[in-house]
Amino acid sequence: MAILSAWALALAATLTLLLMPAAQAQATRDYISIVGSSTVYPFSTVAAERFGRGTDFPTPKIESTGSGGGLKLFCSGVGIQHPDITNSSRRIKQSEIDSCAKNGVNGIVEVKIGYDGIVLANAKGAHRYQLTRQQVFLALARDIPDSDGAGLIPNPHKTWSDIAPNLPAIPIEVLGPPPTSGTRDAFVELVMDAGCQSFPLIENLAGNARDAACYTLREDGAFIEAGENDNLIVQKLEANPTALGIFGYSFLDQNQDKVQGSPIDGIEPNFDSIADGSYPVSRPLFSYVKSMHMDEIPGMAEFLAELTSEAAWGDFGYLSDRGLIPLPESERQAVLSAIKERAHVNLAP
Amino acid sequence: MNRQRPGPPEPVASSPAARAEFGRRLARRNRQESRFRLAGLCAVLAGLAFLAFFFLTLIGNAYTAFAQTHILLDVELSAAAIDPEGTRNRQTLGRADYQGLIRNALRQQFPAVTRRGDLRQLFALVSPGAGFDLRKQVLANPGLIGQKQRFWLAADDDVDMLIKGHMNRSAPESQRRINDRQLAWIEQLEAAGRIERQFNHRFFISGDSRDPEMSGIRSAVAGSFYMLLVTLALSFPLGVATAIYLEEFAPKNRWTDLVEVNINNLAAVPSIVFGLLGLALFINLFGLPRSVPLVGGLVLTLMTLPVVIIAARAALTSVPPSIREAALGVGASKMQAIFHHVMPLALPGMLTGTIIGMARALGESAPLLMIGMVAFIVDVPESPLDPSAALPVQIYLWADSPERAFVERTSAAILVLLAFLLVMNAGAILLRKRYEKHG
Known part of the structure; x- marks a missing residue:
């Protein structure tokens, strides 16, 4: 019967399909597997594509899993089923190094690839906000010190002019990334924490209470979690010119005709101010490399050489065309020698 | 359908007053009916308007992507x-x-x-x-x-x-x-x-790229193709065999009822749950590699199976019992009756269900997230064991890219996905039409 034989064929094909990988999974992997931050993804992918086209190695596979998710996968073990490199928009934590070590992942090489600025921006043509980090804290923190500095009160500010008279009487509305995002972590750390430090009342609180006061954003509608997609935030800003959005500098760079970045503490967010460190809200981006895989997976050393070549991460490299802010020459040299010596990451200094 | 319902038989001894009352009632019922028809028409028109808006914006965004x-x-x-x-x-x-x-x-x-x-x-x-x-x-x-x-x-x-x-x-x-x-x-x-x-032409013949002008959907389409191949090869035979057993051989008792309830239940489980299951089972337990269409196909099989089983059982039930009985009556064994007489009649219905299940699997991206198929893939996969993305995943990744030129490409990729879905669903309708003719 035709149907029956077709079934037998399909089943046989299926069984072969199922048995093949069991044998292959033990063998080798000829491509590099990279996971990690969605902020580093646009840079890492460009380098991977160049590497794939310019050499005989296959193009590395890059998953966008978020910084924390990437480190978790990265630290899950040694062997071809685990990723070789993870990207992160924040530095690795000691707890993560420990959990790596527990799974046998001992040699982690830290490759700092450049800086990324976080910008507060709104639609072009609308009022251009000039903000300080303290003002942003007062606009977005859930609890703020009351006027006589006696205690914390729920944030009463409805419009920007409630915070400072020179700001416009426009309702506070800020679109930003959700807590799972590395951009959110960095924003909270670089803006909210810094804004916090100007209030002795909060600084004097005990550790956890201080962190809660500094890191908790409003939940009354003034701060809106707009999802991980930065393009979506840009589109929403166009539709709503009075709202501010929080996203990475590369999206401002690509959408200069649609959105304008707000100066923070009087410094404009642009390439030069982020590169020389004067713009206060910038963070380093990292790739973490499993040194135990360097000799196992073909092309690892060559890929790192591509990523850290002058043509890629140099002052006029293709990564800077994508909005990555290059490291100063001295830092680049330090990273290069760390790769060469396979120096393990050390959080101590 | 007649707009006017035929009235009840003429009342025997009708006074003029009774006749007038009857006329009023008839007019009222007719009014009610035309109001209901109007409401239905409005609902359809509203639906069509949303669809037209969706397609117009999509095509308006997408058409420029086909030129470079x-x-x-x-x-x-x-x-x-x-x-x-x-x-x-x-x-x-x-x-x-x-x-x-x-x-x-x-x-x-x-x-x-x-x-x-x-x-x-x-x-x-x-x-x-x-x-x-x-x-x-x-x-x-x-x-x-x-x-x-x-x-x-x-x-x-x-x-x-x-x-x-x-x-x-x-x-x-x-x-x-x-x-x-x-x-x-x-x-x-x-x-x-x-x-x-x-x-x-690059849009159709090259893989993903970070330069929008160099990017294409080929690697994603190939990934989706291998995934659907695995899904079809597994879910069709398994689903049909399950349906035949449950429908024709299994005794009707509490256990088969329980199985049936569970199958219906699984058909409604959110797809991300199957992704989590796939991650735990195929990758963590069996040690299959991440990001490969084989694992994607296995996960989508789990998701599609209940749909196929339900459709196949419905197709089997709709075959008239007289056909089974006639076959058994002339001395065919139960298996012969099923494979020679019932199956040919039920097959178009089963295929329809399978195609609809496949179409759903093609548009799925959530479970693929868990098994690492949301990835940047440049090289076109050559087997179900090469790392690859899928068409819906490619759309998601492009929608998230900063470069402006990816906006039109995102819409163009959506159009291509919709075209595939349209072809599959049209195939399902054609099969059903054939089935209705013969059935």
Whole structure:
């Protein structure tokens, strides 16, 4: 019967399909597997594509899993089923190094690839906000010190002019990334924490209470979690010119005709101010490399050489065309020698 | 259908008052009916309006993606630069700096540009991937070496956006990604007829790329194809066998009822749950690699199976019992009755259900997230064991990219996905039509 034989064929094909990988999974992997931050993804992918086209190695596979998710996968073990490199928009934590070590992942090489600025921006043509980090804290923190500095009160500010008279009487509305995002972590750390430090009342609180006061954003509608997609935030800003959005500098760079970045503490967010460190809200981006895989997976050393070549991460490299802010020459040299010596990451200094 | 319902039989002894009352009631019932019809029509029209809006915005965004701006340049394929030793060795040819040749061609086109910074801006007009295209052409035809040839080379995505009108030429310089000097060069090229929009074949034949003008859906389509192949090969035989057993052989008791309830329940489970199951089972337990279509297909099989089983059982139930009984009556065994008489009648219905399940699997991205298929894949996968993405995943990744030119490509990829879904669903309808005719 035709149907029956077709079934037998399909089943046989299926069984072969199922048995093949069991044998292959033990063998080798000829491509590099990279996971990690969605902020580093646009840079890492460009380098991977160049590497794939310019050499005989296959193009590395890059998953966008978020910084924390990437480190978790990265630290899950040694062997071809685990990723070789993870990207992160924040530095690795000691707890993560420990959990790596527990799974046998001992040699982690830290490759700092450049800086990324976080910008507060709104639609072009609308009022251009000039903000300080303290003002942003007062606009977005859930609890703020009351006027006589006696205690914390729920944030009463409805419009920007409630915070400072020179700001416009426009309702506070800020679109930003959700807590799972590395951009959110960095924003909270670089803006909210810094804004916090100007209030002795909060600084004097005990550790956890201080962190809660500094890191908790409003939940009354003034701060809106707009999802991980930065393009979506840009589109929403166009539709709503009075709202501010929080996203990475590369999206401002690509959408200069649609959105304008707000100066923070009087410094404009642009390439030069982020590169020389004067713009206060910038963070380093990292790739973490499993040194135990360097000799196992073909092309690892060559890929790192591509990523850290002058043509890629140099002052006029293709990564800077994508909005990555290059490291100063001295830092680049330090990273290069760390790769060469396979120096393990050390959080101590 | 008649608009007017036939009235009840004429009342026997009807007074004029009773007749008037009857007429009033009839008119009221007719009014109610026409109101109901109107409401139904409005509902359909509202649905169609949303659909039309969806398609119009989608096509409006997408159609420009099927063309790509190209720049005509006279490239000197000098033997000294490509093949200095004259060996025509493929490796030597492959290593040459083709982007450099394109840069030289641009310099010849604009001899007045000499400052380093200006040159950088000039070189940025042509896609950084154009050199790879040139390389491919030279490798395919080494006879070109030593000649000066005219090539249409892909323009950079910013130039492409400008030519397509997505960037405002009259905006102040600081508000566009093409500066005034570059704009002047582009206008010179346009005046010389050296800029042209051509069919964007790369969109269909190349894999993902971070340069929008070089990106395509081929690797994603191949990934989706292998995944569906695995899903079909597993879910159809398994689903049909389950349906036949449950429908024809299994005793009706509490256990089969429990199985049935569970199958119906599984059909409604959110797809991300199957992704989590796949991660735990296939990757963590069986040690299959991440990001491969085989695992994707297995996960989608789990998701599609209940749909196939339910459709196949419905198809089996709808075969008239007389056919089974007649077969059994002339001495066929139960299996012969099923495979020779019931199955041929039920098969179109089963296939319809399977195709609809497949179409759902094709559009699925959530479970693929968990098994690592949301990934940047350039190389086109050649087997179900090569890392690959899928079409819906490609859409998600492009929607998340900062470059403006990916906006139109996202819409174009959605159109391609919709076209595939349309073809599959149309196939299902055709099969059902055939079934109805024979059934």
